[in-house]
Amino acid sequence: MELNGSSIVVAGASGVLGGEIAQRLAAVGARLTLSGRSVDSLRRQQIADAHPVVADLRDPVASEALIGAANAAHGRVDAVVNAAGVVAFGAVEDLDSDTLEELFMTNVFGAIFLSQAALPLLPAGGTIAHISGVIAEQNFPGMAAYGASKAALRSFNEGFGREARRRKIRVLDIRPPHTETGLVNRAIAGTAPTFPQGLTPGAVADVVVAALGDDSVSDVPSSMFG
Numbered sequence: 714m715e716l717n718g719s720s721i722v723v724a725g726a727s728g729v730l731g732g733e734i735a736q737r738l739a740a741v742g743a744r745l746t747l748s749g750r751s752v753d754s755l756r757r758q759q760i761a762d763a764h765p766v767v768a769d770l771r772d773p774v775a776s777e778a779l780i781g782a783a784n785a786a787h788g789r790v791d792a793v794v795n796a797a798g799v800v801a802f803g804a805v806e807d808l809d810s811d812t813l814e815e816l817f818m819t820n821v822f823g824a825i826f827l828s829q830a831a832l833p834l835l836p837a838g839g840t841i842a843h844i845s846g847v848i849a850e851q852n853f854p855g856m857a858a859y860g861a862s863k864a865a866l867r868s869f870n871e872g873f874g875r876e877a878r879r880r881k882i883r884v885l886d887i888r889p890p891h892t893e894t895g896l897v898n899r900a901i902a903g904t905a906p907t908f909p910q911g912l913t914p915g916a917v918a919d920v921v922v923a924a925l926g927d928d929s930v931s932d933v934p935s936s937m938f939g
């Protein structure tokens with residue numbers, strides 16, 4: 714996929730990984746639509762010419778509006794990168810239903826809604842990439858529900874990817890290891906365990922952008938991050 718000139722939607726662009734990915738895509742000439750939940754958080758990215766759209770991905774109507782806005786702004790949508798997500802920590806017996814709902818609505822339902830909105834507009838050769846995470850490969854105590862949401866996303870990507878392949882659309886499941894974005898300090902519930910030093914957000918974004926630009930890549934497991 715030629716990134717230069719492509720119209721690419723980055724959901725979660727107001728976040729650290731989404732922001733790093735968006736910066737790199739802008740640098741190679743992609744035409745961007747950036748989404749987050751607030752105008753203020755999107756303004757922080759300061760990417761010239763990017764089209765900002767406020768969207769809460771838990772709402773399927775918001776996903777449709779986001780993809781429609783990207784299509785209206787750039788005349789087409791070639792790829793969607795979903796870097797939106799939330800984390801929660803804590804023992805299973807301490808997780809309340811609001812936390813579980815936000816985890817699964819954002820990390821799973823939101824990704825599915827976004828995929829449903831994007832698929833009809835993507836041309837053959839297009840890509841939908843969702844960031845799940847290394848925890849989709851192996852779960853840990855204190856992260857059971859977060860890990861389950863990411864494993865659900867990974868499974869969705871696998872099945873959806875096989876469907877979309879018939880239309881020559883590539884679906885990427887991206888599983889970075891722990892990364893120093895500060896996400897663990899923005900948990901919607903619980904306190905993070907101690908993690909070993911993580912990767913830099915820039916190093917993770919480099920791998921993601923390289924995968925987007927290389928049609929031979931069909932999966933981005935944790936092992937690809939070195």
Ligand SMILES: NC(=O)c1ccc[n+]([C@@H]2O[C@H](COP(=O)([O-])OP(=O)(O)OC[C@H]3O[C@@H](n4cnc5c(N)ncnc54)[C@H](OP(=O)(O)O)[C@@H]3O)[C@@H](O)[C@H]2O)c1
Nearest residue numbers: 725727728729730750754769770797798846891892894896
């Ligand atoms: N950091 C890690 O160690 C790591 C490792 C593996 C995978 N991941 C995954 O990578 C993704 C990005 O993580 P990050 O570390 O960059 O976190 P981050 O900086 O907190 O970014 C999270 C992004 O998700 C957006 N978001 C949250 N809930 C949303 C909703 N309901 N609707 C729309 N957008 C929503 C946030 O938007 P607002 O600005 O509006 O809050 C923000 O843009 C997440 O899915 C995370 O699970 C992270």
